[in-house]
Amino acid sequence: MTKLKKILIGSLIVTLSSQFYIDILLSDFRVSCAIIALGLFLFLNRDVSPIIVGITVGISTYLWRTLIYFLRYGNDYEVMVAYIPEIFFFIVYGILFSRLMKKFDFIGQHTILIIFALLDFTSNIVEILIRIIYFDHRFYFSIITSLFIVALIRAGAILIIATITKYYKILLLKAEHEKRYRKLLWLTMILKSEMYWMDKNxxxxxxxxxxxxxxxxxxxxxxxxxxxANRSVKIASDVHEVKKEYQLVLRGVRGITETRYRDNGMYFRDIMSILEEKMLDEIRFKNLDIELSIESGSDFYTDKHYQLMSISRNLIMNAFEAFDPNKKHSKISLVHKNLDKEHLFKIIDNGNGIDKEDMEFIFSPGFSTKINYETGEINRGLGLSLVKDIVENHLKGYIKMESVSGSGTCFNIYIPKEKIEVNI
Structure with a gap:
């Protein structure tokens, strides 16, 4: 679903919910359920602009109420003007929410309750001040207490509904993960049979x-x-037989992964959650002293989950090899940023970096700087070439790399939104 469509649907829901209200103390001042709907919508949809939503909701609510009044009682200029201050309530609410939105991931439920109550209370105070200053309404001290109680009640309702929604999503996600796990087990069994032919060859x-x-x-x-001549023909014939066997294996694997077990897609944060879990397992398995940090940024739905997982995994695994075993405070960070027309994925490490003479070759198939001089084993050097192929040829993106020998490396992966985002 596009952001514009989300905003329009959310505004419609909030506008309709504004018809459920009570009048308190001040003439034409109403306490409606629209704030519960608005707070909940903004809390569950972090990718939309709260300010734009606030403006849209304010205008649509005003137009809706004046239309209803006109159809019931006819044209009344004073009443229609009296509804205008409510527009500023929603705008102020959106502005304040946008300032505090980034902190919601790092605070507890009690703090969220207080923040929503303050958003509600402050926006109401602004609306009342406008009514008092520009519409000559009388002020009652008792309204302050009433508004704060109403703000707490509505904030509590938002928190309760958001919590229920969160746990419902967790249950759905758990069921989906179990389904994926069962499919993965069956897929692994079939792939093992294909591996038999590869091993035989x-x-x-x-x-x-x-x-x-x-x-x-x-x-x-x-x-x-x-x-x-005869030996050359025999070698060519043998290579052709091996090629046919591998074509059969490749066809079988493609049939499994692209048809029978095709997934529609995943949310990006779920992809990063799985990646983080597996990479931490890898760190523990290899007994590495590395701190891993993943910041998933704004969420989106994608059908390129396998490609994104492969890109991220290869770059992080490559970074594992970039550290001196004796180095302390080794860090790897994956940071996602939602740009205007692109998604940016930054993989940063503070490892050994890459020498200048190797920079132009690191994406070449087979090139590697990782050699074990005791065993003679050399890294196959396919990780970065695979990343480059997926990013440039499959996702039509590009890679920028910065590296300082002895200090670390940063890979910047830019991918167009239209290539990985899917509307659901």
Missing amino acids: MNKIEEVMSDAYTLFEEIRDGKNPDKW
Whole structure:
């Protein structure tokens, strides 16, 4: 669902709920249920602008109430003007909410209750002041107590409904994760059968490599020239057989992952939650002294969850190798930012960095700076080339990299919103 559509639907809901109200003390001053709907909508939809919502709701509520009054009683200029201050209530509420919105992820429920009550109370005070200053309404001290009690009640209602909604979402998410887990187990079983054919072909590949090297030595040394042609044809035939076997395996894997077990998509925060859990497991398994931080930013729904997971996982795993085992305070951060037309994913580490002479080669397949000189084992160097391929060819994005040898590296992944966001 687009943000504009969300705002319009939310404004409609709040506007309709404004018809449930009570009048208190001041003429034309109403305490409505619209504030419960507005606070709940803003709290559950952090990706929309609270100020725009406040303005939209204020205007739509005013138009709705004046229309209802006109249809019931006819045109009355004074009444229609008297409804205007309520517009400022919603605008002030939206402005104050936008200032405090970023803090909601880091405070407890009791603090949220107080904040919503203060938002409600302050916005009402602004509306009353406008009525007193510009409409010559009388002020009653008793209204202060009444408004604060009403603000607490409405804030409590918002908190209760938000909590119920949160736990309901958790139950749905848990059920979805269990379903995915069962599918993953079945998928793993099928993939293992495909791995059998891949393992079987490894011996055949070793034989072909041996034959090819033997032929190379004979050609180099000029031995058995009458057999070169036949041996070349045999090597080509063997490679073709291996290729056919791998094509069958690849077709089988594609059929499993792209058809029978295709997922419609996931929310980005769920992807990051799974990634964080698995990467922390990897840190514990490898006994690494690394602090991992993931900031998912604003949420969105995507059908490119496998690609985003692969990009993030490869870059974080690559960062694991960038640290000196004796280094203390090693940190890796993944930061997501929602830009105007793009999503930015920053993967930052304070590891060893990359030497200048290696910078232009790090995305090349097979290139690696990670060699174990004791065992002779070399990292296969496919992680970064895979990241580059997914970002540029599949998601039409681009990568910017900054690195200082001895200080750390930062990968900036820019992906167009239209390539990964899905409206649901």
